[in-house]
Amino acid sequence: MRCHNTGSRKLPPSAPDDIKILLMGNPNVGKSVIFSKLTGMDVLTANYAGTTVSYTAGSISYRSKNATLIDVPGTYSLEATSPAEQVAVNFLEEGANVIICVLDATNLERNLNLALQIKHKDVPVIYALNLIDVAENKGISIDVKKLEEELEAPVIPTIAPRNIGLKDLLDRAWDVALREPIAIKPVQMSHDERWQEVGRIAENVQVVEHRHPTFWDKLGDALVQPFPGLPLALIILTFSMLFVVGGGQGLRALLLLPILDNYYIPAVTSLVAYFIPEGIVFNLLVGEYGVLIKGIEWPFFLILPYVTLFYVVISFLEDSGYLPRLGILLDSVLRKIGMLGSNVVPMVMGYGCAVPAILGTRAATSQKQRLMITSLVALAVPCTAQSGAFIALLGDQSILALVFVYMVSFVAILVAGFILNRVIPGETDPMLMEVPNLLKPSMSALSQKIVIRIKQFLLEAEIPMILGILFAAVLVETGLLLVIGDLLKPLVEGWLGLPKEASLALMLGIVRRELGVLPLLELELTTLQLIVGSLVALFYLPCVTVMAIIIKEFNLRLSIYVIGFTTIIAFTLAGLFNQIARLLGFQ
Structure with a gap:
């Protein structure tokens, strides 16, 4: 592992033929697990220039190409209200070959707010629909094909701890990163319009059935009583x-x-x-x-x-x-x-x-x-x-x-x-x-x-x-x-x-x-x-x-x-x- 505390120093620039991938998403959606699985133990921790907000970057070698994967601080929105969220916005504005946006399948509606904001930026994006096993146990089923149509981008179901879907995620990321860039016309949506769209998409792609609570559900509830x-x-x-x-x-x-x-x-x-x-x-x-x-x-x-x-x-x-x-x-x-x-x-x-x-x-x-x-x-x-x-x-x-x-x-x-x-x-x-x-x-x-x-x-x-x-x-x-x-x-x-x-x-x-x-x-x-x-x-x-x-x-x-x-x-x-x-x- 390469792990350095680099103060406010930024990562050295990647080689011109390297791929730059941003790993983005809400807090607690499993980004760190996906990051560790994709990069192995080859990581570097740093503080974003001019701040004390930390992020992690790692290198990936796949299909004869090298890539830098940056685990961006978790954020609920690109309308920054905290230093960590501002760093996420800054990374997005600096550009990348592709964004992997991680969605929590157990809280899809909340995650779609960020997903729509990223979708309307001029950077190619693919979505990792993580925690699908937990969602299924909760009686939540998501139509992946419909979600792809709504987001107009690939959606890969993943169970990161078990490595399920991660190879497909890498394949899609490489395909998107290496193809000729397609101009994306930014779409301006008001806060209310975006949440209306979130509700519409969630209703269209998601079905929630009643399920008896699992052991982990019961334990999680008991721990707060x-x-x-x-x-x-x-x-x-x-x-x-x-x-x-x-x-x-x-x-x-x-x-x-x-x-x-x-x-x-x-x-x-x-x-x-x-x-x-x-x-x-x-x-x-x-x-x-x-x-x-x-x-x-x-x-x-x-x-x-x-x-x-x-x-x-x-x-x-x-x-x-x-x-x-x-x-x-x-x-x-x-x-x-x-x-x-x-x-x-x-x-x-x-x-x-x-x-x-x-x-x-x-x-x-x-x-x-x-x-x-x-x-x-x-x-x-x-x-x-x-x-x-x-x-x-x-x-x-x-x-x-x-x-x-x-x-x-x-x-x-x-x-x-x-x-x-x-x-x-x-x-x-x-x-x-x-x-x-x-x-x-x-x-x-x-x-x-x-x-x-x-x-x-x-x-x-x-x-x-x-x-x-x-x-x-x-x-x-x-x-x-x-x-x-x-x-x-x-x-x-x-x-x-x-x-x-x-x-x-x-x-x-x-x-x-x-x-x-x-x-x-x-x-x-x-x-x-x-x-x-x-x-x-x-x-x-x-x-x-x-x-x-x-x-x-x-x-x-x-x-x-x-x-x-x-x-x-x-x-x-x-x-x-x-x-x-x-x-x-x-x-």
Whole structure:
């Protein structure tokens, strides 16, 4: 796979004889599955020039021709009302050899609105009628020939997870792309006229019969009801946590740590010792915080197992359609703090990484909602790397301590949300959230998404982590850590009850949040000290990348506010917990 985070850089131009294909459609119609099936694992992710809206592009080699397939951000209309929809319009205006417009057979009428708008553009188009198996189970039958006549373009029935129809889709795309272009006269239709046409077409091509609900229909409905939805949500989230924690610990204990301790560390230490005598350079490489040891151990052997399993869980919940249902279930609770159930999706994304969570707030219904979600994610939502560090720090010593830290995080979200709702001006609009079909995820699309996310994590985390470790090694080897520890002694030792060496975690936490946790692994700490250190790291200021995104999405003033209130809350709450626990006799 070729997967690069290219910032705002656009893809390099295709060769003159290459085919350019746009994959378009509403959100949640199966575009990502079709994309992964057609491109395999040869993909590149990027941000559209001048925006932070991401899209994915992949290469296809078929019938002795090369093509670039661009998975355009999902949109309901070409009348852009959001940055993502504007990017879709921009791609269309830039032109292509052919458009593959994906239609959801279970929601044909809604999808036809976009289909008609694309039809009237001066770009050849073919339609993939996806999810036909789900539609049939729901009693929906669509006359494909009549739909082709109405849309005046090929319509290919597809079941993407099972590869049904995808070869026909490629064949038609190649035929259309390689033929002489036919001028298409743009047709102007008003909004009302287009929806009247949508209704007419749907009535002409679609027949809906009553069918008894399937198991997946019943389960999808049950998941949004207080009972059994709430107990099921508790079971799902508990199982997810046990899978990540237990699976990560098992991978480390059975596979990764033996490799690290028995093979990697001795081999690297011996190799460095052969060329470099003992001294400061030797210690910077393989000493207490040597970059060749900790720079490999922390990201790959400590954090990566938990990150990988977390991405397995979150990708499964996304692709199955469960997350929107969780949002509906929690809507009444979140409304009490001025938020909507639809905000569950970016909040959950924050447990992967705060950056896409903050970018995901663009779909929020108001600026107030954007500010609230961004503030809460920055304050009390640990990213997957930080979660891995928490699990490594607390999991072996006390599962209860680990659960306690996450309960504090949850309570802090509720309390901070309640306060922010009263401090930030604005209204909370009604929730509008599409609920996709509850489906068994495609394993190939799921695995591709997981691999892409892991690669992006390593690309984004490894260099800052190595720089942070090198900085730590310099502080230790030069004795500066002792000086800084003396300066911070009243705060670190007096108020927080931690050894002065823990001041290193405070400095490294500025680079990346998990670096505010990992140095604590090197210290002999009591359970109380472990919890206090974790609470500081939980609320401590966001990492540099997150602050840059906040500045870009909002302004410098908000980033300064975030730095201020997260730091104050981190030291205040952790210190109060330490002082109260000691008064009660806990150590």
